[in-house]
């Protein structure tokens with residue numbers, strides 16, 4: 001190869017395309033003749049090109065006067081000399097040679113096109129005016145634009161996103177450029193075509209990497225998911241252990257290490273070596289379905305083990321072991337039960353509260369028994385049925401009767417109360433049914449009865465147990481026929497009245513004793529409402545006290561007072577025979593009596609405080625172990641106890657219902673100094 005021949009090109013147009021084709025043709029003939037390969041290279045260039053490559057020769061663009069070297073791979077120099085002589089000549093050519101050369105060029109062009117078409121990357125070639133000359137099949141596939149449309153158009157009109165005009169404008173190429181063509185992501189290598197230092201066009205080769213991008217995005221998603229999963233697994237309370245199909249531990253979370261007393265160094269070890277056989281055995285590691293069992297540890301605690309197979313494409317790839325400390329589960333179960341009971345209770349309360357209409361809302365109390373009564377009463381208000389309200393005096397029977405009336409559709413008509421106990425039996429009939437004026441009744445003028453006055457509304461028959469038997473019969477008739485006759489009158493008057501009756505009397509006993517009509521009882525007791533006594537709902541006392549303090553303050557136009565804890569305790573300890581009415585009265589009285597902003601024990605009536613004192617006294621005396629103490633001894637003990645309990649003269653004074661100065665004096669007298 002080193003023995004090349006240097007020649008100078010004499011042909012005035014240099015080796016242009018057609019001459020290059022001639023050179024290639026001649027070179028091939030010489031190579032065939034001498035069985036060698038011929039090469040050429042520029043004088044000051046190391047690049048060696050085959051002499052029979054048309055593309056190579058054209059790209060060299062050898063001009064007249066330029067020197068080139070001719071080489072051969074053979075020792076024999078004849079081929080080189082022949083080729084060199086041809087190159088030095090004037091390339092005279094006849095017509096048949098022209099045809100041959102043209103067909104060679106044509107074939108080469110076709111071959112280049114074939115190459116362009118068969119490459120997998122998109123190829124776009126532009127001329128110096130930014131007009132697309134080549135737009136191969138891959139470019140068509142990636143861009144979705146056909147070559148017929150693209151070729152001949154400016155690149156920015158067809159595929160603006162590649163910005164190939166920039167390359168022509170700047171002459172600067174780039175490699176590995178990430179660009180977008182529509183939804184597709186491509187990596188582009190692009191560069192200018194420079195000939196004789198002039199930008200003659202640009203070429204871009206691009207590869208569709210959308211799939212790779214998608215995969216890498218998916219891979220990132222998988223990585224993120226894996227991270228999240230690991231975080232979850234580490235933060236759950238359950239122990240989790242994963243074992244592969246070869247029984248090798250691949251993962252253990254921290255709770256599993258704690259529960260099973262193993263370290264994370266067990267990862268990579270055989271599960272049978274790490275865990276005892278009562279947890280996992282060869283048989284249990286071959287399961288195809290989930291199984292659960294309880295294992296008792298030496299310290300008596302129990303662990304629930306759950307083994308599940310991990311299957312992929314119908315073959316088992318390993319197992320997952322879950323370990324839960326049973327005590328913890330039990331604790332959780334208790335908590336769940338407690339919470340669900342609480343939720344049900346609160347839901348019921350909420351429901352009750354929501355269902356109660358406005359007139360029921362000023363009936364104070366949250367206790368279950370009261371709510372049940374109010375709930376029934378509230379439902380009764382939606383009907384015309386007779387209601388029988390039972391309960392001790394002062395429990396709020398009238399309040400409920402009014403609430404029923406004012407919640408019902410009768411609310412704009414009268415609510416008429418009749419106290420059956422307060423009206424003498426001989427007057428009750430005319431009170432209820434009215435009377436006509438005249439000699440028979442002796443009445444000077446006509447009087448409407450309560451039933452007529454209540455027409456369209458509600459009649460509230462309070463203390464119905466005190467009604468005498470003859471009136472009971474008349475009332476029964478009215479309830480059945482919905483008609484009345486005034487005393488001394490002849491005509492019957494149809495009435496539309498809802499009846500609500502109330503009593504504190506034991507009607508069932510009275511029926512047995514023959515003092516109350518059973519048929520009337522059934523007529524009245526259509527919807528029974530039981531009002532609980534206050535001593536059965538002491539939890540309502542603080543709320544009721546607050547309510548009455550506010551009510552009295554508003555009524556008398558003075559500031560509401562607070563109630564001390566010890567005074568409230570006294571109220572809670574009392575039996576309340578007079579129920580809410582009695583509490584209301586006590587609050588009103590003590591608010592009036594109290595000199596400052598607090599209702600204290602000393603402001604409460606003695607029989608309420610005394611009730612508490614009695615109990616404490618009993619306790620104090622029983623503490624003295626059978627010996628009957630003197631009054632002084634009891635007093636000393638009481639002062640001592642109350643000072644120990646309340647830790648101030650004022651607190652002890654409140655509890656004892658005496659002045660704090662008295663307590664201080666007594667403490668001095670009995671020498672009680674440490675408390």
Ligand SMILES: Nc1ncnc2c1ncn2[C@@H]1O[C@H](COP(=O)(O)OP(=O)(O)OP(=O)(O)O)[C@@H](O)[C@H]1O
Pocket residue numbers: 362363364365391392393394395396397398399400462504580581584
């Ligand atoms: N739950 C309550 N909330 C607020 N006030 C109440 C409540 N219960 C009773 N009261 C009040 O107590 C007083 C007595 O109530 P009410 O007259 O309704 O009782 P009663 O059961 O009808 O008594 P009696 O059987 O003696 O007629 C009234 O001032 C009433 O407003």
